[in-house]
Amino acid sequence: MPLQREIKTNQWKKISLATLLTGLVTLSVLLTLTILLVASYQSKKKSLIDTTLALNYTSASKMSQTIDSLFKSMRSSLQYSASVFSNLNSMNADDVFSKLELMRHSSNYFNSIAVVDETGLIRNVSPKFIGSAGKYITTEASKTALALKKPYLSKPFITLTTKRLIVFMSEPIYDKEGIYRGYIGGSIYLQENNILNMIFGSNPTDNIGSYFYIVGSDGHALFHKYKNRIGEDISANQVVRKLIQGQNGYEQMVNLRGEALLAGYVNVPENGWGVVVVSPISVVYEQLNRHIKTILLYTLLPFALLMLVVIALAHRLARPFVSLADLVSKIGREKVDLPAAKQHWNREADLLSKAIRYALTDIQKQTDQLTHDAMTDPLTGLTNRRTLEATLAKWIVDQPSFSIIMMDLDRFKAINDTYGHQVGDEVLKHFADIMTSCVRPGDVCCRFGGEEFIALIANADAEEAYLVAERIHNMLEQKVNPVGQPITVSQGIAQYSSILDSVEELIHLADQALYKAKESGRNRTIIADMRLSAY
Structure with missing residues (x-):
C-alpha cells in the first residue's frame, strides 16, 4: 500500500503530454506572434514614415511651383503697370490713384500699391487710407528699390507708418526715352489677409x-x-x-x-x-498603434481556435510541436541551424513551422548584421580597434613574423577647421580606400581612432612593411583628394618579435616610431628601434 501511494504521488507530479504540448505550442505561437508583431510594427513604421516624407515633399514641391508661378505673375503684373506709368511726370494725382486702384482690385496680388518718382516722392498709393501719398519714402527697402533701378523683392520688415509686417516687390519705371522715372511697388501684408492666405x-x-x-x-x-x-x-x-x-x-x-x-x-x-x-x-505612431490593435483583434480568435485544436489533437501533434518548441527554446542561447523545410500533414503545424522558420531567418540576418557592425568602423568600412586587438592576439600565436604600420594624417584638425567635419570624413574615407588598395589580400586595415590608422602586414619584416607604407605614402600624394590640397601622412613601423611581452607593447613601439616621425617634421615613415621595446 505505501508503494502504490508513492507511485500515485509521482504520477500527480508529472505533466501529461497533452498539457505539455499545449503549453509548448502556446509559447511557440505567442513567440511567433510577438516576432510577427515586431516585424510588422517596424515595417509599417518605415512605410508610414517614408510615405509621409514623400507626400510632404510632393506637397512642398507643388506649393513651391504655385508660389513660383504666382510671383512670376505678380512680377509680370508690375512690369505691365510700370509701362502704364511710363509718362508718370505728365499724370496728375487722380489719374495715378485711379490706375493704382484698378490694378490692385483687378489682380488682388497686393494689399497695397504705390508709385514713387525718381526723387523718392510717393506720387500716390492705393488704398488711400494708408496716407503716405505726397510724402517721401523713409524705409530702407523703399530706398534700396529706388537706388537699384531694377526689379526688387525685399525681406520682411515693419513699415514706419502703418506698423505692418510686409514684403515689398517693385518694378522700375522708365519713360519712352529710357530715362528712369521711379518705380511701382506692391506690398503683401504678412499678418493680414493676403494672396498667400x-x-x-x-x-x-x-x-x-x-x-x-x-x-x-x-x-x-x-x-x-x-x-x-x-x-x-x-x-x-x-x-x-x-x-x-x-x-x-x-x-x-x-x-x-x-x-x-x-x-x-x-x-x-x-x-x-x-x-x-x-x-x-x-x-x-497613432496609426501604428491602430495597426497593431487591428492585428491583435484579428489574431485573437484564430489563436483561441488553434488552442482548442491543439488540446484535441495533442497526441497526434506531439512530435512536430515538440520539435518546434525545442528549436524556439534555443533562440538567444546558441546559434540555430534551421532544419530542412518539410511538409507536415497537419495544416496548423505546417503553417507554424513556416512562420517560425521565416522569423528565425530574419533574426539570424539581424544577428549577422549586428556582428558585422560590431567589428567594423561605420565611417570607413575598415575593421575597428576591437577587431584589431583580436587579430593581433591570434597572429601572435599563429604567425612567426609580422609587422604593424601605425599611420596618422598630418594636420587633420586643420582640415576639419578649414573645410568642416563632413569634408574631414570624406578625407578619412579617401585615405581608407588608399590603404586597402595598397596592402595584400591577407593584410588587415584598421581605423584605430580619429585620424589614426593601423595596417597589419602578414608574414613581413619591418623592411617589407616599409615598402607597403611607402606605397600608401606615394599614392596619397598622387591621388586627387576631397580637399584638392596636398595631404600627408606620418607612419611608424614595428615588427613583432618574441621579445615583446604583449600586443600593447607592439602597438606602443609603433606609436613611438610614429611620434618620432611627427617630431622629425611629419610626412615620413620611421621604423621602430627594437632596443626601445622594454618599458
Whole structure:
C-alpha cells in the first residue's frame, strides 16, 4: 500500500503530454506572434514614415511651383503697370490713384500699391487710407528699390507708418526715352489677409495634423498656420538652414520647440523663399498603434481556435510541436541551424513551422548584421580597434613574423577647421580606400581612432612593411583628394618579435616610431628601434 501511494504521488507530479504540448505550442505561437508583431510594427513604421516624407515633399514641391508661378505673375503684373506709368511726370494725382486702384482690385496680388518718382516722392498709393501719398519714402527697402533701378523683392520688415509686417516687390519705371522715372511697388501684408492666405489658407493637410509654413531667404517665417509666428526668425531650424543654403529634400527633424516632425522642404526659384510641409511623428505612431490593435483583434480568435485544436489533437501533434518548441527554446542561447523545410500533414503545424522558420531567418540576418557592425568602423568600412586587438592576439600565436604600420594624417584638425567635419570624413574615407588598395589580400586595415590608422602586414619584416607604407605614402600624394590640397601622412613601423611581452607593447613601439616621425617634421615613415621595446 505505501508503494502504490508513492507511485500515485509521482504520477500527480508529472505533466501529461497533452498539457505539455499545449503549453509548448502556446509559447511557440505567442513567440511567433510577438516576432510577427515586431516585424510588422517596424515595417509599417518605415512605410508610414517614408510615405509621409514623400507626400510632404510632393506637397512642398507643388506649393513651391504655385508660389513660383504666382510671383512670376505678380512680377509680370508690375512690369505691365510700370509701362502704364511710363509718362508718370505728365499724370496728375487722380489719374495715378485711379490706375493704382484698378490694378490692385483687378489682380488682388497686393494689399497695397504705390508709385514713387525718381526723387523718392510717393506720387500716390492705393488704398488711400494708408496716407503716405505726397510724402517721401523713409524705409530702407523703399530706398534700396529706388537706388537699384531694377526689379526688387525685399525681406520682411515693419513699415514706419502703418506698423505692418510686409514684403515689398517693385518694378522700375522708365519713360519712352529710357530715362528712369521711379518705380511701382506692391506690398503683401504678412499678418493680414493676403494672396498667400487666399491660395493656401484652407490647406487640407491640417486634417491629419500636418501643416506647412513659408520662409524667406533670411529664415523669417512669411506664412504660418499660427499668425503670431509670422515674422519670427526660425533660421536656427535645421531644414530652414538647408533651405537658406539652396537645398531641397525631406527628413526627420526636431523643430525649435522640441517637436519631432517629418518634413519635406523645397525652394521657390523665383524669389528664394522656401516651403516646408511637416507632419508630427506622433501621427505615425497613432496609426501604428491602430495597426497593431487591428492585428491583435484579428489574431485573437484564430489563436483561441488553434488552442482548442491543439488540446484535441495533442497526441497526434506531439512530435512536430515538440520539435518546434525545442528549436524556439534555443533562440538567444546558441546559434540555430534551421532544419530542412518539410511538409507536415497537419495544416496548423505546417503553417507554424513556416512562420517560425521565416522569423528565425530574419533574426539570424539581424544577428549577422549586428556582428558585422560590431567589428567594423561605420565611417570607413575598415575593421575597428576591437577587431584589431583580436587579430593581433591570434597572429601572435599563429604567425612567426609580422609587422604593424601605425599611420596618422598630418594636420587633420586643420582640415576639419578649414573645410568642416563632413569634408574631414570624406578625407578619412579617401585615405581608407588608399590603404586597402595598397596592402595584400591577407593584410588587415584598421581605423584605430580619429585620424589614426593601423595596417597589419602578414608574414613581413619591418623592411617589407616599409615598402607597403611607402606605397600608401606615394599614392596619397598622387591621388586627387576631397580637399584638392596636398595631404600627408606620418607612419611608424614595428615588427613583432618574441621579445615583446604583449600586443600593447607592439602597438606602443609603433606609436613611438610614429611620434618620432611627427617630431622629425611629419610626412615620413620611421621604423621602430627594437632596443626601445622594454618599458
